[in-house]
Amino acid sequence: MAVLETGAVPAPTVAIRPRGASRREGWQRRLPLLPALIYIVVVTQIPFLVTLWYSFQSYFFDVPAPAHFIGFSNYTTVFTNAAFRGSLVRSVVMTATSVIVAMLLGIAFALLLDRKFLGRGVVRTLIITPFLVMPAAAALVWAGPMLDPNFGLLNYLLEPFGVHHVAWLSTHALGSVIAVMIWQWTPFMTLIVLAGLQGQPSDTLEAAKVDGAGALATFRELTLPHLRPYIELGILLGSIYLVNAFDAVRLMTNGGPGTATTNLPFYLYQQVNFAFDVGGAAAAGVVTVILTIIVATFALRMFARVFQFEEASG
């Protein structure tokens, strides 16, 4: 406190704060954060609390009776319900397959794009485009002009290979939906891996070349370890979005044939919109959220590792 008014000496950058001021300082720091924090708590947490509440209620849109408490019976239904379990398994399969394949393709594309060749900028632009197409548009265009058994472009292109008028969406429904998800998300993975490749110090690569290391060995020993955080980040972010995949399922197959492509989002959508079962959907939702929290705990830990935090100061 005594150093404050010495005049000649420039003010120290880190001032020693008296106690009262530090409390005010604390609030001054917190204040700009509050609007966003309150907003996100209200909009994203309240619906989940209400979901929790409804999960113990019997409440149907199409029944005039008011919601009433029924204990855990919605949960018993969820756990004994094969449809819920099936959709859960399909969600896991769809997310894992599409994320992994998109990442493998993404790595391959990124390696291609990392080389110098004529028109690289155009190629890059073409490759990222599927990610930018509105998912609803992508789903409908794939379902119609691309995959239709009678006039679809894919069957035409595959005809020389002995493929004749395959009804992709009835015979290979799950595969078709996953393929479209992969098509849309490969550009995302490509961009992230490419950023990793371009951030690789070129001198270590040249040193490896001088030492006579083969391309494959260099990739395995140097490039892949360097890419690891980028690959993890891509998988993590891709999973966050793809686990909620709804557009392709709703618009390509409507969850069918039967329940062949019904994933969790589509199952919950059906419960609310066609079974009008708010209580049952809420219980299924709560179970989904609990499962998500378990996965997200690991995901968040990975996040903390991937984002090497620049220490904030001030």
Place this chain on the structure above:
Amino acid sequence: MTALPLRPGHSGRPRQQRLREMSGRAGWGIVAWVVAIAFFLPVLWMVITAFKPESAAETWPPQFIFKPTLSEFRLVFSGMGPFLTHSVVATVGSTILVVLLSVPAAYALSVHPVKHWRDGLFFFISTKMLPIVAAIGPLYVIALHLHLLDSIWLLIILYTAMNLPLAIWMIRSFMLEVPRELLEAARLDGAGRIREITGVILPIISPGLVSTALICVIFAWNELFLALNLTVTNAATMPMYLISSVPQEGLYIAHLSAAATIASVPVILVGWIAQRSLVRGLSMGAIK
């Protein structure tokens, strides 16, 4: 550090090897082009089909040569009016709200960080991991009671929450790059926090702010699940117009393709223009 660094590919190499390297390079270039065109083909086919008359769109074999027409585009333009308006209002409205909320929040998590800034950051991102689909029934009931069902305000509110965590992370990463010395200098000049933000930080991060906004625009523009569940006519957006362009019966492929093209083009153009910042946005600021 005694040896001169040898640059591979320089004149010391025998000519044959250089030639082989060059042809190898061209070979990989061709592979890249083939892959890119194959990947782009569905988009191209969508645009081509959009210019077909309906009768030429559903033929076997598919027609590649035909007389292009704008009639389907005309039909789409005359029908999509309200949907387009709703989409623009929901997208622009939510993006403005996101920026207004996320700039101060990012400031409080980077420049003058609150005590538990790390927890704050992770709280925001954890809300992105909660599947909104799980709460769709209750969300419907809440909206019903608040008289927000089928209202554009509801979409603005929800899209803001959807994009806010992403924007906070991104803008924070830009703010961390503002040189400390500039902030110190402003403080010595007696600038308060608001002057610090508006006078020093915002001008520097404005390109970052634009790319953040663009990412938010992309996600809001493309959103279907919430719109489909919570709106009917008064707030139905472009993705829903696409769905309505698929009729129960009759030919529709050219019409659908025209609608899909128009719905996708704004975001495709935005993404092409903002290619460089796309990576940073999609990685929420992790990749510079």
